[in-house]
Amino acid sequence: MYRYDEFDQQFVQARVEQFRDQVRRRLAGELTEEQFRPLRLMNGVYLQLHAYMLRIAIPYGTLNARQLRTLARIGRVYDKGYGHFTTRQNLQFNWPALKDVPDILTELAAVEMHAIQTSGNCIRNVTADHFAGAAADEIADPRPYAEILRQWSSLHPEFSFLPRKFKVAISGARHDRAAIRVHDIGLQIVRNAAGELGFEVFVGGGLGRTPFTAWHLRDFLPEEDLLAYCEAILRVYNLYGRRDNKYKARIKILMHEAGLDTVRAQVEEEFERIRDGVLKLPHGDIERIAAYFAPPAFADLPAESAAERSARAADPVFAAWADANTHPHRVPGYASVTISLKPVGGIPGDATSDQMDLVADLADAYGFGEIRVSHMQNLILAHVKRDDLPALHAKLLAAGLATPNAGLVTDIIACPGLDYCALANARSIPVAQAISERFGSAARQAEIGPLAIKISGCINACGHHHVGHIGILGVDKKGEEFYQITIGGSADETASLGDITGRGFSTHEVVGAVETIVDTYLAERTGPEETFLAAYRRLGLKPFKEALYGQA
Secondary structure (H helix, E strand, O other), X not given: OOOOOHHHHHHHHHHHHHHHHHHHHHHOOOOOHHHHHHHHHOOOEEEOOOOEEEEEOOHHHEEEHHXXXXXXXXXXXXXXXXXXXXXXXXXXXXXXXXXXXHHHHHHHHHOOOOOOOOOOOOEOOOEEOOOOOOEOOEOOOOHHHHHHHHHHHOOOOOOOOOOOOEOEEEEOEOOOOOOHHHOOEEEEEEEOOOOOEEEEEEEOOEOOOOOEOOEEEEEEEEHHHHHHHHHHHHHHHHHHOOOOOHHHOOHHHHHHHHOHHHHHHHHHHHHHHHOOOOOOOOXXXXXXXXXXXXXXXXXXXOOOOHHHHHHHHHOHHHHHHHHHHEEEEOOOOEEEEEEOOOOOOOOOOEEEHHHHHXXXXXXXXXXXXXXXXXXXXXXXXXXXXXXXXXXXXHHHHHOOOOOOOOOOOOOOEEOOHHHOOXXXXXOOHHHHHHHHHHOOOHHHHHHHOOOOEEEEOOOOOOOOHHHOOEEXXXXXXXXXXXXXXXXXXXXXXXXXXXXXXXXXXXXXXXXXXHHHHHHHHHHHOOOOOOOHHHHHHHHOOHHHHHHHHOOO
């Protein structure tokens, strides 16, 4: 992974000291909360319902064990002993005291981390496939390009005050595990007919109150033009994006109102003007950054593991976990392992400090000291010997981190909702917990198969409900929480927005409504091989709507 040089370290430390003085002046009453607000936001500090919240950047979701131990220590010393991993591959602490934030940032800087650009109308954390560098279906590792974009975008003087926040995601595999089509810029790594690496470019995806899947802007962008083309997109957006209404300020609205052809022509014109300038990426620079992401020293192993095979035969609990929570690796004898942060009845994305310390230890023991954070709010050990899977599972099981549900009905994405968030209209965590408990049986989850439930506590859609196979949106209705359900959303390469079923359901009704939808799928599918999403796309909304509301 990328390591700071002397300039990086000095820059981050200087930023911490600058913010320390700003916090001192706020606590001394020399700055009002209104004056302090833009300063704290530029350092990832929000003021939520009950306390300040600190959002820490985890570029492209990659951590080393030392960094995770520091996050564990911060949770233990400065918070309530846990942290919350988000759908942006960030980590949030919900209870830090403002006076402690500069010290927290100092501890982060010591392990090459920060909270810069985790908020504000700037380019946010660049996200990537959580199996990057490991996946068997990968065309190329997206992280070097994400790091190049991170360095280019960090405190970019032209893009520090955009019309609205701007999010970039990049996938190195055809199967999209980074949700690139619901980002402001989505980059798909491809090879052209000559075998050269480049990018298919998508623009204008996004969720929130006006959701869109992205427009396809370009078939192939040479890798040397990555920065110039992204700069051209940002310049067009910065120039023409609306600033009169923050709800219509994202680039998706510009795309919708101006049209694909108009925006594409503007981007291409700007790109042609700057493409051969200072933003041209020399191949040597790409190789230099890629060297930071060189694969670890893999052993020469057979593709199949006798230890894994034996454990599967002897232990059905291990077999269920291995089936659900391991992913094919590009190197024979290895697998990528999902450590579920979704225990049945638990809070999606939360990890205690003790759990973070344990995962760091397991990463050192079994995964070359490397951890990934997925936008699904889970942790990943990307490179684990299949021979080590039984031992790893035993240790995860003892710590309550071996829930075998990756990609299944209880692997629910949920935002913090009204339990923490000042913007939320409804609670999302209790709904996620109740659904998880209703479907907690391992046999029932296996029967249902792949199913993505995503829950947001407000229209801002931090829980990505629009692209859930089953999406749930909490709304306030005359002081009472209701939940609107959508069906058929997807965040992968077949991205689609879910269809609204009809009237919302009360807190007491919503879990039963989800169960009705699932039971309808089980009754209507052609067989166990037909997934929920495939069945919905074949059947349409009608049978699900009739099951929920009765025939019209």
